Amino acid sequence: MSGDNRDILKVEGLKAYYQMNYFGVEREVRAVDDITMSVRRNEVYGIAGESSSGKTSFIKVLAAATRPPLRVVAGSAKYAFQSGPIDVAHAGPAEVERVRWKHLSYIMQGSMSVLNPVRRIGRTFRDFAARPLGLSGAAFEKRVVDHLGRLKLPPEVLKAYPHELSGGMRQRVTIGLATVCHPEFIIADEPTTALDVVVQKEVLSLIREIQQQMGSSVVLVTHDMSVHANMADRVGIIYAGRLVEEGPTRQMFFAPKHPYTAHLVASLPRIGDVTQRPALEGRPPNLAEPPQGCRFHPRCPLAVDKCRTEVPPLIEVAPNQRSACWRWQDVKPLVGAGAPAGVTA
Amino acid sequence: MSALLEVGNVSKRFTMGGLLGRKTVDAVRDASFTLHTENPEIFTIIGESGSGKTTLARMILGLEDVSEGEILFHGKRVGRRMSRAERLAFMSHVQPVFQNPFEAFNPLKKIERYLSSTARRFLGTHDRAEIERAMDAALQKVGLSLQEVQGRFPHEMSGGQLQRCAIARALIPNPPLLIADEPVSMVDASLRMSIVNLLKDLRDDFGVSVIYITHDLATAYYISDRLIIMQRGQIVEMGDARTVLDNPEHPYSRLLKASVLSTDDAGDGKLATDPAMVERAGAMVGHPGRLVARRDGRSVRVYEGV
Numbered sequence: 315m316s317g318d319n320r321d322i323l324k325v326e327g328l329k330a331y332y333q334m335n336y337f338g339v340e341r342e343v344r345a346v347d348d349i350t351m352s353v354r355r356n357e358v359y360g361i362a363g364e365s366s367s368g369k370t371s372f373i374k375v376l377a378a379a380t381r382p383p384l385r386v387v388a389g390s391a392k393y394a395f396q397s398g399p400i401d402v403a404h405a406g407p408a409e410v411e412r413v414r415w416k417h418l419s420y421i422m423q424g425s426m427s428v429l430n431p432v433r434r435i436g437r438t439f440r441d442f443a444a445r446p447l448g449l450s451g452a453a454f455e456k457r458v459v460d461h462l463g464r465l466k467l468p469p470e471v472l473k474a475y476p477h478e479l480s481g482g483m484r485q486r487v488t489i490g491l492a493t494v495c496h497p498e499f500i501i502a503d504e505p506t507t508a509l510d511v512v513v514q515k516e517v518l519s520l521i522r523e524i525q526q527q528m529g530s531s532v533v534l535v536t537h538d539m540s541v542h543a544n545m546a547d548r549v550g551i552i553y554a555g556r557l558v559e560e561g562p563t564r565q566m567f568f569a570p571k572h573p574y575t576a577h578l579v580a581s582l583p584r585i586g587d588v589t590q591r592p593a594l595e596g597r598p599p600n601l602a603e604p605p606q607g608c609r610f611h612p613r614c615p616l617a618v619d620k621c622r623t624e625v626p627p628l629i630e631v632a633p634n635q636r637s638a639c640w641r642w643q644d645v646k647p648l649v650g651a652g653a654p655a656g657v658t659a
Numbered sequence: 660m661s662a663l664l665e666v667g668n669v670s671k672r673f674t675m676g677g678l679l680g681r682k683t684v685d686a687v688r689d690a691s692f693t694l695h696t697e698n699p700e701i702f703t704i705i706g707e708s709g710s711g712k713t714t715l716a717r718m719i720l721g722l723e724d725v726s727e728g729e730i731l732f733h734g735k736r737v738g739r740r741m742s743r744a745e746r747l748a749f750m751s752h753v754q755p756v757f758q759n760p761f762e763a764f765n766p767l768k769k770i771e772r773y774l775s776s777t778a779r780r781f782l783g784t785h786d787r788a789e790i791e792r793a794m795d796a797a798l799q800k801v802g803l804s805l806q807e808v809q810g811r812f813p814h815e816m817s818g819g820q821l822q823r824c825a826i827a828r829a830l831i832p833n834p835p836l837l838i839a840d841e842p843v844s845m846v847d848a849s850l851r852m853s854i855v856n857l858l859k860d861l862r863d864d865f866g867v868s869v870i871y872i873t874h875d876l877a878t879a880y881y882i883s884d885r886l887i888i889m890q891r892g893q894i895v896e897m898g899d900a901r902t903v904l905d906n907p908e909h910p911y912s913r914l915l916k917a918s919v920l921s922t923d924d925a926g927d928g929k930l931a932t933d934p935a936m937v938e939r940a941g942a943m944v945g946h947p948g949r950l951v952a953r954r955d956g957r958s959v960r961v962y963e964g965v
Contacts, residue, residue, distance in 0.1 A: 364847040364848070364850070365818065365847055366817075481708060510707040510708050510874040511707065511874055511875070511876065511915060511918040511919060511920075512707055512914060512915065512918045512932070512937070513707070514918070514920075515918045515920065515932050516932065518920075519932070537847050537848045538848055538920075539848060539922065540877075540919075540920040540921070540922055541920060543920065543921070543922040544920045544921075567922055578848065579922070581848065581851065581852040582848075582877070582922055583852070583855070583877040583878050583880065583881035584877055584880075584921070584922070584923075585876060585877055585880045585904055585905075585916065585919060586880070586905060587880075587881075588880070588881060588901070590856070591852045591855075591856070591881065592852070593850070593851075593852035593853035593855075593856050594850065594852075594853070595853070597816070597817035597819070597820060598817060
């Protein structure tokens with residue numbers, strides 16, 4: 315791993331478990347199990363994974379929103395902000411307060427339930443941003459209106475209640491809330507899942523635009539691979555609490571080196587193509603008792619005995635591409651996508 | 660050919676507000692199409708939120724009365740004013756599958772209970788063996804078995820499996836028509852294809868027609884035979900799925916197709932939608948226009964003087 319100062323976030327050996335104790339019975343859910351990765355400055359890093367794969371727990375740690383029963387057991391998540399470094403896995407509330415919204419920001423899922431329904435948008439903006447920005451009155455108002463203009467929202471939305479806005483506008487408002495302080499690092503959790511295609515594309519291009527204008531880094535979490543294809547510079551795939559593959563988007567789509575990635579990519583239907591698409595059978599593993607060895611082996615078409623007993627390490631299989639699979643050399647793209655020139659196969 | 664479902668010039672108007680400032684909203688305007696008994700097909704209704712696709716489905720299910728026009732199922736009128744016996748008979752032929760499987764099941768009750776109460780109702784029997792046989796047969800159709808499901812609660816299954824159970828429940832009375840309202844939008848991408856493939860198998864192997872409501876053009880292209888595209892309550896284009904989606908003609912259909920995120924140029928970061936396209940599609944809203952048949956079998960709404 316390159317440890318130069320291009321990295322804004324470095325996660326090392328991060329383990330975060332849900333530890334519960336009901337009536338004397340201890341239960342441990344290993345939602346994040348030994349994840350090591352880094353995010354560079356000015357990059358969109360996509361995290362993909364199905365529900366209950368631990369991706370939300372992972373970004374909770376990244377967003378410094380770890381609350382019991384979720385606890386960081388080992389490892390670190392270090393940010394190198396302009397104001398100084400911070401390890402959010404172990405930071406106290408006061409330290410987190412200093413970076414929250416100003417440096418580290420969060421676009422939440424489900425804009426309807428995020429915005430307070432009985433407050434006008436302007437009031438929500440004031441609650442959120444007035445303190446980190448250190449502005450008040452007309453200066454604050456102007457800053458917010460300017461920022462809304464950038465998101466192509468009229469200033470009137472500040473006087474509106476959330477239910478008076480359409481779904482796309484509400485999502486733009488939440489993006490506005492998250493970016494009004496010009497953060498260096500933005501975490502976007504399923505920002506477009508509830509939106510339909512036309513609005514989805516608008517919202518995504520807006521996130522991309524804002525990111526490029528401000529030069530911030532974005533971690534984009536969604537299970538929809540087609541969003542990653544169009545948004546992310548690099549993609550990491552999380553399966554059952556572990557990072558199983560990571561690499562530049564193009565390589566991940568045209569030359570995946572993990573069977574799970576190959577499946578995710580192959581299961582996307584395309585207009586103009588009616589060949590039978592394979593569906594992945596089985597269900598995601600229960601993280602309270604994950605399978606031995608490679609956690610994907612019960613559903614994996616390539617599984618051999620070694621996969622059932624030994625955990626594969628995340629190793630570099632191609633330039634900048636890492637995969638945790640014993641048989642990565644045998645992984646072939648499942649549908650003939652016709653890799654364009656310039657992609658290392 | 661005899662008609663399974665006839666939707667004839669159906670409109671739905673909702674009234675909002677009280678005595679003062681009363682407004683009407685046309686959720687569906689003048690929609691017509693027919694499904695036939697002989698060739699089971701997957702008929703897709705595409706549109707963004709607010710295009711009236713769910714209202715149309717609710718009217719077909721008899722949960723909402725039509726404002727104008729009529730919906731006939733096997734020649735009988737569908738609506739909220741059916742008697743109990745009529746409704747039961749109707750429901751044994753038309754069954755819904757809903758969007759979110761986690762909300763469709765009662766979290767405190769075992770899954771089989773949901774299935775067995777449907778079986779008891781529609782098969783009109785209290786014989787346990789017979790009910791179990793019907794449940795198992797329906798579960799087999801969706802690639803599960805009663806053994807796997809018995810004794811389990813909804814939270815013990817994945818979203819994809821639950822959605823399959825919901826489809827199995829709908830299949831218990833052996834209906835010739837399923838109405839699936841966004842059945843895959845809440846299901847994980849990796850499990851999505853198993854549901855979509857299942858709908859396809861139901862059509863091919865069991866002769867079930869499916870009205871598939873979605874905003875996802877890619878899966879629509881993948882499974883459907885015919886489709887209609889709705890914009891603000893109006894059908895703007897209808898016809899054979901492949902013909903329409905390969906080369907959409909109406910500006911709104913084009914916009915929808917252009918908005919589909921393609922994976923062909925993965926990693927290039929191309930996202931911008933042509934604003935002229937959005938404008939052109941938006942300019943059509945509110946004009947009545949009329950559907951004109953084209954030579955390749957599709958119908959497109961054209962507008963005079965726009």
